[in-house]
Amino acid sequence: MTILILLAVVLGVMVLVRLMNIVQLSTQVSGYEETEDDQIRENNWAALGLMVFMIVGLGLTVLMIYVYGSHLLPVSASEHGVSLDKLLNVNWFIIGFVFFATQIVLFYFAHKYRHTKGKKAYFYPMNHKLEIIWTVIPTIVLSILIITGLREWHKILMADKKDAINVQVYGYQFAWITRYSGNDNVLGKSNYKLITDDNPLGLDTSDPAMKDDVYTTGNEMHIPLGKEINFQFNARDVIHSAYFPHFRAQMNLVPGMNTFFSFKPTITTEEMRKITKNEKFDYILLCNKICGVAHYTMAMKVVVDTPEDFKKWVRKQKKAKEIPTTPSMAEEGNINKDVTATL
Amino acid sequence: MEVKNTVTAEHVHHVDHHDDEHHHESFWTKYIFSQDHKMIAKQYLTLAIVMAFIGMFMSIIFRLQLGFPDTKFGFLESVLGKWGKGGKLDPGFYLALVTIHGTIMVFFVLTAGLSGTFSNLLIPFQVGARDMASGFLNMLSFWFFFLSSVVMLWSVFIETGPAAGGWTVYPPLSALPQAMPGSGFGMTLWLLSMAFFIVQSLMGGINYIVTVLNLRTKGMAMSRLPLTIWAFLITAILGLLTFPVLLAAVLLLVFDRSFGTSFYLSDIFIGGVPLPQTGGSPILYEHLFWFLGHPEVYIVLLPALGLTSEIISTMSRKPIFGYKAMVGSLCAIAFLSCIVWGHHMFVTGMNPFLGTVFTITTLMVAIPSAVKVFNYLATLWRANIQFSPAMCFAIGLVSLFISGGLTGIILGDSALDINVHDTYFVVAHFHVVMGAVATFGMLAGVYHWFPRMFGRMMNKTLGYVHFWFTIISVYGVFFPMHFVGLAGVPRRYYANSAYEGFDYFLSVNQLITVFAIIGGIAQFIFLFNFIYSAFKGKKATQNPWNSTTIEWTSPVGPGIHGNWAGPTPTVYRWPYDYSKPGAEKDFIPQTVPFSETKSSNLPGEE
Numbered sequence: 001m002t003i004l005i006l007l008a009v010v011l012g013v014m015v016l017v018r019l020m021n022i023v024q025l026s027t028q029v030s031g032y033e034e035t036e037d038d039q040i041r042e043n044n045w046a047a048l049g050l051m052v053f054m055i056v057g058l059g060l061t062v063l064m065i066y067v068y069g070s071h072l073l074p075v076s077a078s079e080h081g082v083s084l085d086k087l088l089n090v091n092w093f094i095i096g097f098v099f100f101a102t103q104i105v106l107f108y109f110a111h112k113y114r115h116t117k118g119k120k121a122y123f124y125p126m127n128h129k130l131e132i133i134w135t136v137i138p139t140i141v142l143s144i145l146i147i148t149g150l151r152e153w154h155k156i157l158m159a160d161k162k163d164a165i166n167v168q169v170y171g172y173q174f175a176w177i178t179r180y181s182g183n184d185n186v187l188g189k190s191n192y193k194l195i196t197d198d199n200p201l202g203l204d205t206s207d208p209a210m211k212d213d214v215y216t217t218g219n220e221m222h223i224p225l226g227k228e229i230n231f232q233f234n235a236r237d238v239i240h241s242a243y244f245p246h247f248r249a250q251m252n253l254v255p256g257m258n259t260f261f262s263f264k265p266t267i268t269t270e271e272m273r274k275i276t277k278n279e280k281f282d283y284i285l286l287c288n289k290i291c292g293v294a295h296y297t298m299a300m301k302v303v304v305d306t307p308e309d310f311k312k313w314v315r316k317q318k319k320a321k322e323i324p325t326t327p328s329m330a331e332e333g334n335i336n337k338d339v340t341a342t343l
Numbered sequence: 344m345e346v347k348n349t350v351t352a353e354h355v356h357h358v359d360h361h362d363d364e365h366h367h368e369s370f371w372t373k374y375i376f377s378q379d380h381k382m383i384a385k386q387y388l389t390l391a392i393v394m395a396f397i398g399m400f401m402s403i404i405f406r407l408q409l410g411f412p413d414t415k416f417g418f419l420e421s422v423l424g425k426w427g428k429g430g431k432l433d434p435g436f437y438l439a440l441v442t443i444h445g446t447i448m449v450f451f452v453l454t455a456g457l458s459g460t461f462s463n464l465l466i467p468f469q470v471g472a473r474d475m476a477s478g479f480l481n482m483l484s485f486w487f488f489f490l491s492s493v494v495m496l497w498s499v500f501i502e503t504g505p506a507a508g509g510w511t512v513y514p515p516l517s518a519l520p521q522a523m524p525g526s527g528f529g530m531t532l533w534l535l536s537m538a539f540f541i542v543q544s545l546m547g548g549i550n551y552i553v554t555v556l557n558l559r560t561k562g563m564a565m566s567r568l569p570l571t572i573w574a575f576l577i578t579a580i581l582g583l584l585t586f587p588v589l590l591a592a593v594l595l596l597v598f599d600r601s602f603g604t605s606f607y608l609s610d611i612f613i614g615g616v617p618l619p620q621t622g623g624s625p626i627l628y629e630h631l632f633w634f635l636g637h638p639e640v641y642i643v644l645l646p647a648l649g650l651t652s653e654i655i656s657t658m659s660r661k662p663i664f665g666y667k668a669m670v671g672s673l674c675a676i677a678f679l680s681c682i683v684w685g686h687h688m689f690v691t692g693m694n695p696f697l698g699t700v701f702t703i704t705t706l707m708v709a710i711p712s713a714v715k716v717f718n719y720l721a722t723l724w725r726a727n728i729q730f731s732p733a734m735c736f737a738i739g740l741v742s743l744f745i746s747g748g749l750t751g752i753i754l755g756d757s758a759l760d761i762n763v764h765d766t767y768f769v770v771a772h773f774h775v776v777m778g779a780v781a782t783f784g785m786l787a788g789v790y791h792w793f794p795r796m797f798g799r800m801m802n803k804t805l806g807y808v809h810f811w812f813t814i815i816s817v818y819g820v821f822f823p824m825h826f827v828g829l830a831g832v833p834r835r836y837y838a839n840s841a842y843e844g845f846d847y848f849l850s851v852n853q854l855i856t857v858f859a860i861i862g863g864i865a866q867f868i869f870l871f872n873f874i875y876s877a878f879k880g881k882k883a884t885q886n887p888w889n890s891t892t893i894e895w896t897s898p899v900g901p902g903i904h905g906n907w908a909g910p911t912p913t914v915y916r917w918p919y920d921y922s923k924p925g926a927e928k929d930f931i932p933q934t935v936p937f938s939e940t941k942s943s944n945l946p947g948e949e
């Protein structure tokens with residue numbers, strides 16, 4: 001590959017040097033003035049070039065959609081993701097139409113109305129009716145897109161999700177920990193001042209809600225199929241972002257704040273392996289907010305299990321109540337302040 | 344008739360000579376500490392071009408890493424020293440390069456380079472003023488820009504490396520030196536440099552606004568201003584309203600870094616210890632940053648659109664379609680751009696209801712933008728187009744503006760943004776709609792007004808070659824990048840090794856890198872043409888593009904003090920009387936009164 005690059009560089013430089021020679025020569029031929037014919041010839045070439053550029057460009061666009069399109073994300077593995085993908089496709093359809101139409105018109109006009117001998121432009125400074133038409137039509141189309149988009153947004157982030165399982169996703173430079181709330185479905189309180197090697201989440205073991213909490217120690221999280229999961233995100237040090245591309249889900253982790261996102265997984269890892277025809281397929285959780293030098297390594301495998309397998313797996317995780325007890329900090333009154341964002 | 348207000352070449356010489364004797368201009372006052380808007384414009388342009396090449400060089404280095412993550416490039420070690428040990432780019436330095444590349448391109452090249460160059464050059468020329476309202480402030484503004492550039496470049500050479508938290512420098516990452524090496528002294532320099540930059544931008548902005556509002560020549564009503572001037576005016580107002588907010592954000596960050604305050608910090612455990620700060624919010628910084636950050640996009644975009652409007656109209660030999668709608672849409676875009684910043688924060692944990700509001704305002708920006716595109720298309724309809732290199736770039740700009748604007752519809756939709764936020768889709772989008780459009784506007788402007796700056800023409804053939812290489816490589820780099828993003832590949836990643844699912848896109852990344860290199864090399868064609876033509880180019884004629892605006896009535900050549908030897912020209916009409924039926928020629932300069940064009944006057948024009 002280095003050779004290829006070198007080749008490209010050398011070729012480029014050679015072309016450049018050659019061009020410079022030509023310029024120098026042509027400006028040295030003193031007294032030579034471009035004639036009108038020369039100009040028109042140049043103009044024709046430029047216009048033709050633009051036309052060819054448009055045709056080839058749009059052709060390549062179609063080709064890229066065809067070739068790359070099949071390597072994008074597989075079918076959404078979450079419930080809301082399916083309707084989000086539909087919405088995305090509607091948007092793409094409209095965008096694609098406008099893209100093709102306007103680019104074709106632009107380059108077609110550029111070619112068709114190029115200067116030729118004796119041509120005169122048409123003095124046409126304004127037309128109110130046209131202005132109104134092309135203000136109103138985009139307004140209508142955009143209104144439809146806004147309304148359909150916001151409907152999804154409300155369903156995803158503003159609806160009341162009862163019966164959801166509470167799970168904490170905790171990020172720090174450069175790894176993840178997941179905590180499950182256990183039978184009471186309440187995440188016990190935590191405090192960043194309690195963090196030690198034995199207590200990486202800073203859990204307050206004196207909180208009764210803590211006794212059934214468990215958290216992961218390996219670089220893997222499991223979630224059960226078909227259950228709405230309400231993620232609470234917390235960061236230890238800097239902002240991170242929990243990005244689950246296959247579930248069409250993302251939320252930032254902000255120090256000092258609880259943030260939330262919930263989704264319902266609908267396809268197990270096993271099933272997705274069949275759908276993608278890829279034995280080794282795995283879901284992934286990626287950090288998607290620059291968080292330091294090793295940001296690009298901050299990833300965790302996500303496994304969607306059947307609820308039974310999930311239960312078995314959870315039992316094997318580390319129990320919060322096994323954390324060596326630390327002095328309770330509850331008195332200090334700075335525990336788990338619900339600093340929810342209202343800014 | 345249009346010679347009325349122009350001066351013959353001999354006369355110019357005489358005046359020039361006379362002037363020289365009078366002022367005893369030394370090299371220093373003429374070229375370095377100049378207060379002449381024409382010289383300051385050239386200073387801005389020169390420094391911006393230097394910065395652009397540095398920014399481009401950085402992008403090529405990190406593109407090599409993205410395209411060929413497993414290849415060792417021996418030259419990296421000799422160029423970067425410890426950051427390129429063994430021919431491998433250091434991951435921390437990768438982020439530093441991305442950060443400084445972004446900062447340089449957005450602020451130093453496209454903000455200072457566009458407004459600084461063309462507002463300075465064209466505002467006095469096109470409104471018929473002898474110079475900027477305050478030449479001294481104008482000079483200071485350039486030197487603050489220079490200082491700011493020097494500090495930014497200095498930061499690249501320090502021990503711990505430059506700022507590396509991304510051009511948005513979100514705290515806590517940027518506030519805590521423990522978080523990454525780039526958040527040490529490099530970050531301090533970044534903040535210092537930005538503070539200087541904001542100062543230069545405010546000084547420049549005030550000058551532009553005052554000059555446009557107060558120093559217009561006789562007859563130059565606001566409704567007769569060329570669209571370039573409208574764009575510069577609105578840009579300057581926008582900058583004046585939003586840059587101070589960035590300064591506030593930067594200052595608070597300085598306090599958090601150095602004086603133990605907690606504006607942005609709360610509940611942080613890092614480096615094995617809990618920090619004392621509580622009660623701050625990183626989200627506050629994001630709000631403050633994007634309150635400038637989004638309008639900033641339009642601060643680089645609007646001047647480019649202004650230049651393009653002028654070039655498209657002139658080279659189409661046709662009035663710009665819908666002058667009033669163009670001014671109106673400029674104002675609407677500028678206004679809306681101040682209330683959409685939250686679309687950068689849909690998934691930050693901001694209250695989802697705010698997301699709703701920002702989605703609505705954001706998608707509303709698409710309306711005036713669409714109007715602009717349709718007006719450009721209508722201007723081209725039944726035109727008589729002369730493809731100068733400037734016009735080629737202007738057409739390319741419209742094409743890129745369409746491509747980049749449309750993907751904004753996806754990103755502006757809060758629900759759809761969830762899955763593409765911070766992926767390469769965003770990188771592709773903003774490079775097309777901001778980076779490429781503004782760059783094309785700038786290049787078009789340089790080709791078009793080069794004769795006004797240097798009194799010489801740029802070489803046309805080289806111009807065409809430059810254009811073709813540039814547009815092909817811009818699309819070659821950024822079009823495939825959309826697909827990389829749609830596949831879920833995050834931005835600001837040193838390598839995509841964390842997930843096998845991304846392996847397929849390595850080949851796409853290679854393709855992108857190859858185009859980036861081709862595009863980068865092509866810019867040397869421009870550089871050569873620029874330098875060569877400035878000294879040896881063909882001498883320009885008085886009005887090389889047969890333009891109506893009054894900058895072409897000032898003496899040919901680099902220009903004289905005060906711009907016009909006699910009184911400043913009087914203006915009688917709007918700037919777009921191209922191909923008016925009944926007129927002798929296909930353009931009527933703004934300086935020609937209606938009484939002399941009886942045959943072409945429309946009803947109402949006496």
Ligand code: HEM
Nearest residue numbers: 399402441442445448449509510770777778834835836859
């Ligand atoms: C030579 C042409 C260019 C190439 C190949 C290029 C490529 C790139 C790439 C690959 C990134 C890294 C994206 C990421 O990891 O997040 C980037 C970042 C960026 N570029 Fe460029 N770019 C070019 C020109 C420009 C121009 C003209 C602008 C002006 C707007 C620009 C503005 C930015 C910004 C703002 C960032 C974001 C930096 C950050 O993430 O903090 N680039 N560029």
Ligand SMILES: [Cu+2]
Nearest residue numbers: 240287291298
């Ligand atoms: Cu992270």
Ligand SMILES: [Cu+2]
Nearest residue numbers: 637684686687
């Ligand atoms: Cu924005």
